Amino acid sequence: MYLSKVGKKMNKMSGVRAIMTDIIETLAKAKDKHFYNLSAGNPVVLPEVRDLWKRYIRNLLDSDEFDQAFCRYGGSNGYVPFIKAVCSQYNKHYNWNIDVKNVIVGPGSQKIYYYIINAFSGSSENGEMKKVLFPLSPEYTGYSNQAVEYDTMISYRPKIDILGEHEFKYRPHFENIKIDDSIGVVVLSRPTNPTGNVVTDEEIKKIIEMAEQRDVPVVIDNAYAPPIPNICFTEMTPQYGDNVIHCFSLSKAGMPGARIGVAIGNERYIKPMQAFQANSCLHSSMLGQAVAAQAMNSGELEKISNAVIRKFYFDKKALALKTIEENFNPDIPYYVHKAEGTLFIWIWFKDLPITCGELYQKLKQEDTIVVPGDGFFPGLEHDDWKHKQECIRLSMTTSDDDIVEGLKRIGKVVGEVYGK
Amino acid sequence: MYLSKVGKKMNKMSGVRAIMTDIIETLAKAKDKHFYNLSAGNPVVLPEVRDLWKRYIRNLLDSDEFDQAFCRYGGSNGYVPFIKAVCSQYNKHYNWNIDVKNVIVGPGSQKIYYYIINAFSGSSENGEMKKVLFPLSPEYTGYSNQAVEYDTMISYRPKIDILGEHEFKYRPHFENIKIDDSIGVVVLSRPTNPTGNVVTDEEIKKIIEMAEQRDVPVVIDNAYAPPIPNICFTEMTPQYGDNVIHCFSLSKAGMPGARIGVAIGNERYIKPMQAFQANSCLHSSMLGQAVAAQAMNSGELEKISNAVIRKFYFDKKALALKTIEENFNPDIPYYVHKAEGTLFIWIWFKDLPITCGELYQKLKQEDTIVVPGDGFFPGLEHDDWKHKQECIRLSMTTSDDDIVEGLKRIGKVVGEVYGK
Numbered sequence: 001m002y003l004s005k006v007g008k009k010m011n012k013m014s015g016v017r018a019i020m021t022d023i024i025e026t027l028a029k030a031k032d033k034h035f036y037n038l039s040a041g042n043p044v045v046l047p048e049v050r051d052l053w054k055r056y057i058r059n060l061l062d063s064d065e066f067d068q069a070f071c072r073y074g075g076s077n078g079y080v081p082f083i084k085a086v087c088s089q090y091n092k093h094y095n096w097n098i099d100v101k102n103v104i105v106g107p108g109s110q111k112i113y114y115y116i117i118n119a120f121s122g123s124s125e126n127g128e129m130k131k132v133l134f135p136l137s138p139e140y141t142g143y144s145n146q147a148v149e150y151d152t153m154i155s156y157r158p159k160i161d162i163l164g165e166h167e168f169k170y171r172p173h174f175e176n177i178k179i180d181d182s183i184g185v186v187v188l189s190r191p192t193n194p195t196g197n198v199v200t201d202e203e204i205k206k207i208i209e210m211a212e213q214r215d216v217p218v219v220i221d222n223a224y225a226p227p228i229p230n231i232c233f234t235e236m237t238p239q240y241g242d243n244v245i246h247c248f249s250l251s252k253a254g255m256p257g258a259r260i261g262v263a264i265g266n267e268r269y270i271k272p273m274q275a276f277q278a279n280s281c282l283h284s285s286m287l288g289q290a291v292a293a294q295a296m297n298s299g300e301l302e303k304i305s306n307a308v309i310r311k312f313y314f315d316k317k318a319l320a321l322k323t324i325e326e327n328f329n330p331d332i333p334y335y336v337h338k339a340e341g342t343l344f345i346w347i348w349f350k351d352l353p354i355t356c357g358e359l360y361q362k363l364k365q366e367d368t369i370v371v372p373g374d375g376f377f378p379g380l381e382h383d384d385w386k387h388k389q390e391c392i393r394l395s396m397t398t399s400d401d402d403i404v405e406g407l408k409r410i411g412k413v414v415g416e417v418y419g420k
Numbered sequence: 421m422y423l424s425k426v427g428k429k430m431n432k433m434s435g436v437r438a439i440m441t442d443i444i445e446t447l448a449k450a451k452d453k454h455f456y457n458l459s460a461g462n463p464v465v466l467p468e469v470r471d472l473w474k475r476y477i478r479n480l481l482d483s484d485e486f487d488q489a490f491c492r493y494g495g496s497n498g499y500v501p502f503i504k505a506v507c508s509q510y511n512k513h514y515n516w517n518i519d520v521k522n523v524i525v526g527p528g529s530q531k532i533y534y535y536i537i538n539a540f541s542g543s544s545e546n547g548e549m550k551k552v553l554f555p556l557s558p559e560y561t562g563y564s565n566q567a568v569e570y571d572t573m574i575s576y577r578p579k580i581d582i583l584g585e586h587e588f589k590y591r592p593h594f595e596n597i598k599i600d601d602s603i604g605v606v607v608l609s610r611p612t613n614p615t616g617n618v619v620t621d622e623e624i625k626k627i628i629e630m631a632e633q634r635d636v637p638v639v640i641d642n643a644y645a646p647p648i649p650n651i652c653f654t655e656m657t658p659q660y661g662d663n664v665i666h667c668f669s670l671s672k673a674g675m676p677g678a679r680i681g682v683a684i685g686n687e688r689y690i691k692p693m694q695a696f697q698a699n700s701c702l703h704s705s706m707l708g709q710a711v712a713a714q715a716m717n718s719g720e721l722e723k724i725s726n727a728v729i730r731k732f733y734f735d736k737k738a739l740a741l742k743t744i745e746e747n748f749n750p751d752i753p754y755y756v757h758k759a760e761g762t763l764f765i766w767i768w769f770k771d772l773p774i775t776c777g778e779l780y781q782k783l784k785q786e787d788t789i790v791v792p793g794d795g796f797f798p799g800l801e802h803d804d805w806k807h808k809q810e811c812i813r814l815s816m817t818t819s820d821d822d823i824v825e826g827l828k829r830i831g832k833v834v835g836e837v838y839g840k
Contacts, residue, residue, distance in 0.1 A: 001635060001637075001688055001689075002540060002541075002544070002550055002604050002635075002636075003539055003540070003544075003692060004538065004539060004540070004541060004542035004543060004544055004550070004604070005542070005543050005544055005545050006538045006539065006542055006543075006568060007538065007539030007540060007542070007692055007696070008545065010535075010538075010539065010692070010695060010696040010699050010700065011539070011691075011692045011695045011696065012695070012699075013695060013698065013699070014699075017698065041493070042492050042493045043491075043492075045487045045491040045492065049491075050486070050487060050490075050491050053490060053491070054481050054486065057477065057481060058478075058481060061474050061477060061478060066470070066474065067465045067470060068677075069677055070470075070473065070675055070677040070678060070708075071463075071465040071469075071470050071473070071674055071675065071676065071677060072462050072463075072465065072676055072677055073461070073462045073671070073676040073677070074677060106701075107527040107528075107531075107679065107701055107704065107705065108527075108701050108702055108703075110700065110701045110702045111527075111700060111701040114700040114701065115430075118424065118426045118427065118430075118568075119423055119424060119426065119427030119430065119431070120422060120423070120424070120427060121422075121424060122424035122425070122426055122427070123424060123425050123426075124422070124423075124424055124425055125425045125428065130422055130424070142702075145699040146699060146700060148426060148538075148568060184422050184424070215421060215422075216422075217421075251493070254491055255490055255491065256491065256492055256493040257488075257489055257490045257491060257492055257493070257494060257705065257706040257707065258490060258705050258706075258707065259527065259701075259702070259703070259704060259705040268421055269421075271431075272423060272427055272430070272431045275430060275431045275432070275433060276427070276430040276431065278433065278437065279430055279432075279433070279434075279565040279566060280430065280530065280531060280534040280566060281526075281527055281528050281530050281531040281534065281679075282528055282530045282562075282679070283528075283679070284527065284679060284705075285527065285677060285678050285679040285704075285705040285708065286677040286678075287677065287678065287707060287708075288490075288705065288707075
C-alpha cells in the first residue's frame with residue numbers, strides 16, 4: 001500500500017500519544033481498580049457551564065437562526081455573528097481594532113495551527129526551508145506532529161529561575177534565541193501547556209519585536225488565557241501587533257466537543273489560512289459558534305469563565321500545592337513550576353536517578369497515573385538535555401480526593417527513588 | 421511575508437470559486453432585484469428534516485449523553501455511538517461486515533478527501549510521484565485544490581452516449597483509462613456532482629477490479645447516494661471491496677452546518693487517516709454525530725431521506741426537465757445529462773458558438789444565474805477539449821417559479837446565441 005511522504009509523516013504519532021494509549025489500555029485492563037488519574041487532558045464538565053450551553057442551545061432551537069447555523073453551508077472564514085462577537089470582545093477588553101477580515105474560525109484550534117505551521121513554515125518553491133521556532137521549551141506537545149515535512153521545528157533550552165526552595169519558572173533564553181531568515185513562524189502558548197507558565201508581557205513584547213524585524217509572524221496560543229476561559233492566575237495582557245496571530249479556543253470554556261478554534265491577526269495572514277480552509281475543509285461547524293456568539297454578547301461567557309471555570313482550577317491548584325508541600329519530603333530536590341494558569345501542575349525532580357518514563361511506570365504500580373514530561377519539548381528532540389527526563393505533568397481534572405491521594409503516592413515513590 | 425510551497429498551493433482557489441465570488445457580488449450589488457438563481461450548492465432547508473433534527477437535539481439536551489457529545493474531547497476516529505450506527509446501517513442494507521475499526525468521521529467529507537488525496541497520492545520519500553485518477557470527467561470541482569503538491573491529478577475524456585434527441589450520459593472511457601504504478605488513488609462521486617450521473621454497478625466493479633490489480637484504493641463519494649440522503653433516482657448498489665473506501669456525508673441530510681463526513685474502508689486505509697486527523701485536528705464535532713446516531717438507529721433518517729429529501733429533488737428535477745422540453749427550441753443541439761441523482765441538472769450545448777463563461781455573463785444580464793461547466797473537469801485542466809466550454813450546471817435548490825422562469829430565460833438566450 002502506497003503512502004506518500006506527507007502520508008507517512010502525518011501517520012507518525014507523538015511520544016505523548018503513545019503514553020496516552022498506554023494509559024487508556026491500563027485503565028481498560030483493570031476496570032474494577034481505582035486509579036488516581038492525574039493524566040487527563042479532558043476538562044471537567046462543570047454543571048454551571050454545561051447548563052449555560054444547554055440554555056443557549058435551547059434558545060437557538062427556538063429561533064429562526066437555527067436554520068442558518070445547522071442546516072446550511074457557511075462561509076470559510078467562520079460564522080459571521082460569532083466573528084463579530086469575537087471582534088467586540090477583544091476590541092472592548094484590549095482596545096484592539098479588529099474587524100471581520102481579521103478573524104478565521106477553524107474546526108478546533110489544532111487545525112488552525114496546522115494551517116499556520118504548514119503555510120508559514122516549511123519548504124519554499126525554490127528549496128528554501130523555514131522553521132517553526134518555539135521560543136520557550138517545554139511547550140505544547142500537540143504542535144510536534146503538525147508539519148507535513150520533517151525536521152521543521154526548533155527550540156532552545158530555557159533559563160531556569162529558582163524562585164523558592166521548591167518553586168521555579170522557565171524563561172525564554174534570549175541570549176540563545178535567534179530569529180533570522182531560517183525562521184518562518186514563532187509559536188508559543190500563554191499560559192503554557194504543560195507547565196502553567198505565563199511568559200511575561202515584557203518577554204512577549206521582546207519576542208514580537210525580534211520577529212517583527214524579520215517579518216516573521218508570532219503565534220500566541222491563548223487556549224487558557226483571559227478573557228475566555230481565563231484559566232490564568234496572574235496578570236497578563238494579550239499583546240497585539242502587526243505580526244501577531246492570536247489564537248483561542250472554546251474547548252476550555254466547556255465545548256471541546258464542538259471543535260471551535262479562532263485565529264485573529266492581520267488580513268495578510270488570515271487570507272491564506274482562509275483559502276487553505278476553503279480548499280481543505282470548507283468551514284467549521286456552526287452550532288457551537290452560534291451559541292458562543294450569544295453568550296459572548298450577553299457577557300455571560302466571560303462571567304462564568306471568571307466565576308466558575310477559573311475558580312475551579314484555581315482551587316484545584318491551591319489544593320495540589322498544599323498537598324505537595326505537606327507530603328513531599330523537603331529534602332527531595334523537587335521544584336514545582338510557578339502555577340500561573342492551565343489545567344496542569346508541572347514538577348521538576350532535579351537529578352532524578354531514573355527517567356520520567358521509568359517514574360511513570362513506578363507510579364502506575366501504585367495506581368497513580370501521570371504524564372512523563374519528556375514528550376513536551378518540541379524542537380528539542382535531538383538535545384539529550386537531562387532535564388527533559390526529570391519532569392512530570394499532573395492534570396487538575398480529577399476529584400480533590402484523587403489529587404490528594406495521587407500526590408501522596410507520588411511523594412512516597414519519589415522519596416524511595418531518591419532514597420529519602 | 422513568507423508562504424511555503426504548501427501554503428502557496430493551498431492559497432490557490434478553483435475557477436468555480438471565482439465564479440461563486442462573482443455570483444455573491446452580483447447578488448449583493450443588486451439587492452432589490454430578483455434573480456433566478458440556479459447556481460446555489462447549498463441544499464434547501466426542508467421543514468420536516470429541520471424539525472427532525474431539532475427534536476433529536478432536544479432529546480440530547482434532556483439526556484446525560486450531552487456531556488459526552490458537547491463538553492468533552494472525543495476520539496480521533498469519531499463518536500463511537502455514531503460509528504456503530506454507521507456500521508449497522510451499511511451491514512443491514514448491503515450485507516457488509518464492517519466494524520468500528522473500518523470507520524473514520526471527519527469534520528466534513530471535504531476534509532476526508534484531503535486526508536485521502538494527500539496520504540494516498542503525491543510524492544514519496546524517494547521522489548516517486550503517484551497521482552489521483554478521476555476515472556470519469558466531469559467530476560466534483562472540490563477535489564481540484566485538495567493536494568498540497570502541484571499537478572497530481574489526471575483524468576480522461578469520457579465516452580458520450582447519446583440516449584435520445586436531447587439526452588446523453590457520460591461513461592468511463594475504459595479504452596483510455598490506465599491504472600498503473602503512476603496512480604495512487606482513484607476517486608469518483610456517485611451520483612456525480614455536477615452531472616447527476618450514476619456510474620453503473622458494472623462500470624464501478626470494473627474500475628475496482630482494475631485498481632485492485634495494482635493495490636490502488638478506489639474512493640467512492642456517496643454524498644447523494646442511498647441509503648442516506650438517497651438523492652438518487654435510479655437503482656444503484658454501493659460496491660464494497662478490499663480496496664474500496666466509501667465516503668458519505670450528512671450535509672445533504674439536513675446538517676451541512678454540522679460538518680460530518682465519514683469514510684468506510686479497510687483498516688489499513690482508516691488507520692493512517694485517523695493518525696492524520698489526530699495530528700492535524702484531533703477530532704470532528706460531536707453533537708451532530710450524536711443526534712445522527714439516534715436518527716439512524718431509529719430508522720427515521722432513512723425514512724425521511726426517502727419520503728422527503730429524495731422526493732423534493734425528484735420533483736424539482738421532473739419540473740426542470742418538463743420546462744426544458746416545453747421551452748427550449750428543439751432545433752438547438754442541447755443535451756440534458758440523464759438526471760439520475762444529486763441536486764443538479766447538467767446541460768451540454770453541442771457546438772455552442774460562445775464559451776460557457778460567456779453564456780454565464782449573458783444569462784446574468786437576464787437576471788439568471790447558472791454555473792459555467794468548465795470548472796468541473798479536474799485532471800483535464802490542460803486538455804483544450806471544446807466540450808468543457810459547452811456545458812452549464814443548474815441547481816434545483818430554488819423555488820419552482822424560479823426554476824421555470826430561469827429555464828425559460830436560458831432557452832431564450834441560448835436560442836439567440838445559436839441564432840435559432
